[in-house]
Each structure stands twice: as structure tokens, then as C-alpha cells.
Amino acid sequence: MVGEGDRSGRLAYWVMKSKSETPVLLPGDGGDLLQFVDVNDVASFILRxxxxxxxxxxxxSxxxxxxxxxAELLGIDNGRWVDVATNEREEAALSFRELPLFRPRGIAEASFMNISNQKARASGFSVTxxxxxxxxxxxxxxxxxAENITPEDIRSEFLAEGKEALLISGH
Structure with missing residues (x-):
């Protein structure tokens, strides 16, 4: 769930990356799925x-x-796809906290990014x-x-710029 007031950093991380002038690590090959829902849609449905x-x-969902x-919707035009899910080097082992919203294909948690909302839609749920x-x-x-949205303790868990640059360069 994302939207105004969301200080979790999950979406804020990527919005901030979309403004970066340096290359941005994009996880995988672009084919993995992600899913989120607008908090206003959830609130409207609960009220309904x-x-x-x-x-x-x-x-x-x-x-x-x-x-x-x-990446296209965010306007990330300097992204570099890096296969962090199958890269066995220790420095490439990235967590969900380092790359928010990324759940690579093949892990159990990937199913969290492909949840059907069909039953809810049949009951009047609409999605922005x-x-x-x-x-x-x-x-x-x-x-x-923007820099004040996510608390420092959460920001400190994001992928460090130096590590990001190393992964992008392939070292």
C-alpha cells in the first residue's frame, strides 16, 4: 500500500532514484513483477x-x-539492469530492504507481487x-x-551508493 503519508521508503526509494544523475541499479532483467495499491483505493473500498x-x-492489490x-513510468532513463538474484558473489546478495519492492522470480516471496484482486473488483473495488x-x-x-520523507534508520538500510556503483560496473 502506497500513497501520501507513506514514510516506509519502499516507493520513495525509487522515486528518489528516478531523479539521480548517476547510473541507477535496476534489479534483474526487467521481467520480474511488482505490485502495490494506492492507499486511497483501499480507504474508499473499506468505506464502501x-x-x-x-x-x-x-x-x-x-x-x-x-x-x-x-522504470519507464518513473522516468529512469539511466538505469542499468543487474542480475542480483542469481549473482553468487557475496557483495551482490541484496536484501528486500536494500532494493525495496524487489522480489525476484523463483523465491517464495515473489508471489506477493502477483496477487489477484478479482474478487474485490467484483465487489466494487476500483484501482487507480x-x-x-x-x-x-x-x-x-x-x-x-523528499529527503525528509523516509526516516534515517530506514534510509540507512537502502543499497549504499558505493555498492550500487560496484554492482553496476560488474566488480
Missing amino acids: CAEQRVFGDFNL GPSISWTTF DVQTTLQSFANWMHQHG
Whole structure:
């Protein structure tokens, strides 16, 4: 779940990377999936369920998109695809905290990025398009000082610039 007020750093990391003038490590080959949902869509659906007495268990997810699409929507034009999932070198072993939102194909957690929202949609759940969510979030970040959005203890877990440069260069 992402949107205005989200200080988790998951989406903020990539929005900040989209502004970088140096090469940006993009994980994998661009074919892995990622998925998030706009907090406003979740709130609207919960309110709708309460008002209309809609009951049940629902997966409130946005569409699954490829990392290639994600990078394009963010406008990352200096990205470098690095296969960090199969690279066995110790310095390339990257965690979910270092590369937020990345769940490579082949690991159990990858299924978290391909959740069906069909049942929820049949019950009135609507999803904001990804580009609108990204733009809204980026605007919110800009209004609140992008560097202040994510707390330092979370930022300290992100992929270090030096390590990123080494991985991009192949060393």
C-alpha cells in the first residue's frame, strides 16, 4: 500500500532514484513483477464495504507490472539492469530492504507481487492507474521535502551508493 503519508521508503526509494544523475541499479532483467495499491483505493473500498454492508475477505492489490514498466513510468532513463538474484558473489546478495519492492522470480516471496484482486473488483473495488499513483506520490514527496520523507534508520538500510556503483560496473 502506497500513497501520501507513506514514510516506509519502499516507493520513495525509487522515486528518489528516478531523479539521480548517476547510473541507477535496476534489479534483474526487467521481467520480474511488482505490485502495490494506492492507499486511497483501499480507504474508499473499506468505506464502501462499511456503508453497503459488503462482507468477505478481499485482496486489495493494484495491477502487477514489470520492472521495465515501473522504470519507464518513473522516468529512469539511466538505469542499468543487474542480475542480483542469481549473482553468487557475496557483495551482490541484496536484501528486500536494500532494493525495496524487489522480489525476484523463483523465491517464495515473489508471489506477493502477483496477487489477484478479482474478487474485490467484483465487489466494487476500483484501482487507480499506476502512473497516477506514482505522480501523486512524487508530488507529495516534493511538497514535504523528499529527503525528509523516509526516516534515517530506514534510509540507512537502502543499497549504499558505493555498492550500487560496484554492482553496476560488474566488480
